[in-house]
Amino acid sequence: MFKKIKLNLFILVFSFILIGCISDVDENNNRNYDLYSKIMCPVCDGQTIGESQASIANDMKNIVDVYISDGKTDDEILKYFEDRYGTEILSAPPNSGTNTIVWATPLVLISLSFIIFSVWLKKSAKGNS
């Protein structure tokens, strides 16, 4: 029975690969909105320029649009704003300098505690059986 299922599965996966190859991959038209959500509005409380209707936010959105049509990369555009307004203009800190801490801490703590947790779980289970 398992062999049959495996064969069916193989056929299914294969046909999906075919479908995947045939169906065209559409362009991501949301790139400017992605960038809007990564830049904070400098005069608002906790809003990105995408959410804000302040005139400076609208100006900044225009700059983003112009730079995208100029062919600049996301990093270049974000760097432009960071240089002018400081790191706090970015809606998430870059993974560099002291800001590495904000990214690394959850990763290190969660994986470390998961290891301790699973060792404890196994030990606890063994000690009982």
Added chain:
Amino acid sequence: MSISNLGLSLLVITMNLCIYSIIGSIIGIRLGNSQIKLSAKNAAYCTFFTTLISSMCLIYAFVTNDFSIKYVFMHSNLSMDPAYTWVAMYAGNEGSLLYIALVISLSILLVLLFKPKDMYESEPHLIAIMSGFLLFFIGVMVFFANPFDTFQTNIPSDGRGMNPLLAHPGMFSHPPLLMAGLATISIPFSLITSMILTGTFRNNGLDFVRTTSLIVWSILGVGLLLGSWWAYTILGWGGYWVWDPIENVGLMPWLVMTAFIHSIIVQRRRGMFRVWNVLLIFLAFVLAQFGMFINRGGPVVSVHSFAASTLGYIFLGFMVFSALFCSLIFIANYNKIYSENKIESVISREAAFLINNFFLLAITFVTLWGLIFPLINEVFYNETVTVGAPYYNAVNGPVILLLLFIMGIGPNLSWKGTSNSNLKTNLLYPSLIAIITFTLFFLSSNKPIMSSLALSSIALVLSTIIFEWFRGSRSLIKNGTHWLYAFFKLISNNRKKYGGYIVHISILLIALGVVGINFYQVKIDKVVSVGERIEIGNYKIEIAEINENNFNDRREKVATFLILDSNENIVNTLEGNNTFYPTFNMASIRAGILSSPIEDLYIIPSDFIDNDTMKLIISINPLVWWMWVGGPIFILGTLISLWPRNFNKS
């Protein structure tokens, strides 16, 4: 006597009632005198009625536009929609404190009325703790944030008005539910603390704790979801959830409570995890106080700071006090809480609950860390940073995905350990379906792998539940029962379990909406004039008209859109509006939404350029409809889970 004097006097009386009931309970416990205990209990009952009348005074002042009261002046005016005057009471710091006090006093009343008779030993402790909690809020109002403060001279003829962002139908449901949910975490907290103190933390008490926790947890959950819906209809709040600090402080206690209501099942069934459960409810309580501090103390920048005040230190102090109180109770009574039982197998229901707890706490930790990191960074490195949505999506996203995955595996495991063959039969078809879903979406779209993984996890959980249902009802059907009857019979035979599954389904629906809007949204913006047509997806949109309405406190511009089908017939009309409030120099921009189970057409007039030209943001948001449908199903599942077992027999 003026209404403001009456309101304040009642608060002072409530304060004295609280003090009386605390001292009375303590003396009653010391002397073992049941008469004093009873008297303290009666005082605790009374707090509800005094707080209720005091709240009614404030509402009355709002409804009758009594601008001699400063708080009414600040949060109401004559041009406001009269419906909002009934709820403007909780639009700011002082009044929302009064609302919270009302909720706490009501919960004291209800807990004392409905708690099991055999929990009498811990009752005085319970009364002392809950009255103490109420006393804090009443005390803050009496001494620092009096909602009934009046103008002595120059009584204004009109008010400043409610914060424009609050003038939304969501105002009637989201704030009261969210605040009630956060405040009533004190119920399970006080119950457990009082049982620990009296050494009566047993199963009958535990059932009551479970009931109250589920109610509190569902109120908070529905409050959060309604907040999401509110944010969705408004421009500027990040679609539906933006990981704003004020949103996060509401989410964290809910996550911890979610962990709690799961692990408490293990304590009920196996007598395990007692220490863990106590820690969880303490954590949830302290996090709720932390939320109070963040919300009212204003140390962080937020789009939702409606209750900001200068009382930060008081709320910070109370949070620290709560944390110390919890630690003290925990350390002093550790021996009473400790339970001996250990996990038998890693592949068991108990272990799955623990892993679920682990991931829920991991999400809580990431959320807390992202919230406090800017404060830490500023103090130690003198650099200001923003930790916003992209951070949480990147870090919490994968953890949430793992949690979804566990939701699919966990219910297949049995208590004490599962045999391999059992696991195989239970998981074979669901995992096949999950793999197929993944392959299908991974190969057919250019979306990030996260979206395919999320959809396949949703498929895994859903098919697990459906197969479980199928297996459960099969034996009933074999005996000749109609399948539909068997289905309901199965649910009613094990309400806790299947109620839980229904809640799981509602979470899946919410997840479906999240995946839809995050990965499959199509968005354009365009400057358009009246009469113009736009095509997006399968929709033809015609800009019909722009109307302007002027009020004393606001200028409202309403844009009407016609949605046409391929034969140029009008199938729907949508309205988006942009209301500007000069007093606040603030605009509230609301979307026109055409919702369907497949996708939402979402049109928002972000900016009016002149009389017939405006800037539109138009998006197609797939599957968001399911997110809101998740709400009622969530409530239904909780209710089924809560329904008493032998309701008809007893």
